[in-house]
Amino acid sequence: MSEAVLMKGNEAIGEAAIRSGCRHFFGYPITPQTELSAYMAKKMPKIGGTFLQAESEIAAINMVYGAAAAGVRAMTSSSSPGISLKSEGISYIAAADLPCVIVNIMRAGPGLGGIQPAQSDYFQATRGGGHGDYHLLVLAPNSVQEMACLTAEAFNLSEEYRIPAMILGDGTLGQMMEPVDFSLVPEPVFAEKPWAANAMRGRGAQNVVKTLYLSPEELEATIIEREKKYDIVRDSLQRYEAKFIDDADIILCSYGITSRIVETAVRELRNEGIKAGIIRPISLWPFPEKIFKRVRPKAYLSVEMSTGQMIEDVKLACECKAPVYFTGRTGGIIPEPSEIIDKVREIHREVC
Amino acid sequence: MPEIIYKKPHSLSDKPFHYCPGCSHGLVHRLVTEVIDELGIADNTIAVAPVGCAVTADEYFRVDTVQAAHGRAPAVATGIKRALPDRVVFTYQGDGDLAAIGTAETVHSAARGENITIIFINNTIYGMTGRWRQPLCRVRSRRPRPTDATRTRRAIRCIFAKCSRRSTARLISRAQPLTACRI
Incomplete structure (x- = not known):
């Protein structure tokens, strides 16, 4: 039976992530995404998941990198200044072709800016933010219902294409309450992860998750290979x-x-x-x-x-x-x- | 029948080390892989490589390896260990990585009591970028002396003392959050 519940946008993202099989959330406090971290802190221990409040946004995104490299569904969330700090890690995650979901509940910048909603991280989200030739899948919900649905989709798409996904919301969407029906949220589709560095366990061969290529020819080849994947995504994933x-x-x-x-x-x-x-x-x-x-x-x-x-x-x-x-x-x-x-x-x- | 009493550890690859003459990375790599063999944990271990001379540690350690951003290895190891709590997770970091840019990650992974092992190789310099000094450089030394034979010998003794078979087994099996071997 489908039934709508009244929820804040931030909480809807958290609930959708849990329903999508995410059991590892690494966060750091920042307004106006706090309700999402708080929701995960409350729920994760009850379902055997991990909620970890890291010492910094930088550590949090690198924990996501580690968990994603190990093959689990991992997530972090922040707001604009925090996303700037995470950008280094996001570049590494993209370079290592790791799936994960990053939530940016935008506030006004630049600098410390303010804590009120804004959409001034569009360039950062769509043009990279970090260094190097890479992209994120960036999904922008406009309702609490969509925050839930797109979070679930972000996990699925990120795993399917091995591209990190970003939910780009803002302080208004994060904080406002609307009815949300979780029966409309897409089911998780789990991809095989033969590449995961989860210990050899009889595999016989070593799995390495890395981003360093000292040979320029080799590095160019990996970038071009990734670009081919981006071309497929450019063609097939346009949503409006x-x-x-x-x-x-x-x-x-x-x-x-x-x-x-x-x-x-x-x-x-x-x-x-x-x-x-x-x-x-x-x-x-x-x-x-x-x-x-x-x-x-x-x-x-x-x-x-x-x-x-x-x-x-x-x-x-x-x-x-x-x-x-x-x-x-x-x-x-x-x-x-x-x-x-x-x-x-x-x-x-x-x-x- | 002759008995082999000393051989290259199975967990150490055949690739020749790229490290500089006098550098103890090769020796520590051997010690680490020896212990992995002794404990029979190669199939259950995930290494986290640093940025620095040991960035390509995956080419020597025959275990699953994740390469971390500069200084972030303890955070990456935290993520791996939280995802897969039954695996042995260790980082291998130099002093620039661990004690300069990665101080926060090091201290906080220890403060949280993460069940990871940090192997800290302190040669008091940034080796890759041409001997830049780092925070653990001795104050009065005019310049870093990475190939100083006396210091290297002392270092080896120190590592052997810390990583004798019994204590290393304890180090890995008990998975102490932070083990610093000062060289």
């Missing part, structure tokens, strides 16, 4: 939600909590007679560029809680065939629907 796009003059692009505000704005604009549409990327990497090839609006508007980061991907995806505008708030401020509506009216006057 589109609304009112068929006749749209102006398409608004936004992800996460901002997309909920954009939807309110677009419905009001439609009532006014302005043909506005929505493309909401769910996978931020790979960016859902295919849908942009199928629409012909007169303009795009990227709405973000940053000074404009996803706008670059929108420009690349639409190949600048229409002007791309930006509006948004940053520093921990959530845009009002009226600000978005005003901006669309202004664009409408210019292009229509």
Whole structure:
């Protein structure tokens, strides 16, 4: 019997992770992801799992690296400044082709920034964050239900492709409560891990999880091999939600909590007679560029809680065939629907 | 019938060491693998390699190996041990790795009482990058002397003292959180 329960977004991620077979969580305190660590601290000991509060974000991500190398489903969570600290470890995890899930409940930066929600880690999440040629699978939920569903998917996809996955939420999604139905959450699909460094146990051959290649030819070959995997993912994993796009003059692009505000704005604009549409990327990497090839609006508007980061991907995806505008708030401020509506009216006057 | 009383440990690969003449890494590798053989734990052991001269330890230790980021080996070993509590997990780290960049990971894995073994090789320098000094370098020494024969002999004695068959067995089987062999 399916039954919705009222949960905070952070807690929904934790519950979904446990249901996905994650029994190893390594965390470090930071606002506004605290409820997720607290949930894991409460639940893990009861189900024979590990909750470990590490001495730093750096240690936590390296514990994930170790646990993932040993072949188990492992997870860590943090918020923006903590993700910066984890970036070194994330680069190593990507280089070692290890599956794991990293949660970033974004707050405003740069530096210590603030503790209010923001979306200013888009570049960090989609462009790497750490050093080297690598990508994360980046999934951006916009509801508590989706936080649960995408967490489960992140574990499955990460194992299938051996690419670390990131859930990119923000302080609002993490802290707000909504009904969530766990019967809608995908079942775990466990991949074989013949590569895991879990002790030889009669295997006869040694398994090594490493990231150092002193021969440039060998290193280039491993990077190119990984890139082939990224190409498959770029082609097959583009996720998005589109609304009112068929006749749209102006398409608004936004992800996460901002997309909920954009939807309110677009419905009001439609009532006014302005043909506005929505493309909401769910996978931020790979960016859902295919849908942009199928629409012909007169303009795009990227709405973000940053000074404009996803706008670059929108420009690349639409190949600048229409002007791309930006509006948004940053520093921990959530845009009002009226600000978005005003901006669309202004664009409408210019292009229509 | 002649009896073989001294041979290369099975857990030590045939690859010639890349370490510098006078460096005791090769000797410690031998001691570690000898103990792994004696305890019969090669099939149940996971090594964590550091950044530094021993970064390619997997080429010498014939056990599953995970290469850690600089200084993070105790955190990586923690993750492995928590995932697979019935395995023997050890790190092999130099002084730059353990005592400079990785001090926090070292101290906190010990403070938590992690069931891992840390084998600490202190030659008082960053060997790979051209003898940079590190925090355990003796204050009055004008420059590090990594190939000093007296010190190396003292080091070997020290390791033998610490890693005699009985005490090493205890070291690994009891899995003390932190064992520092000062060279």
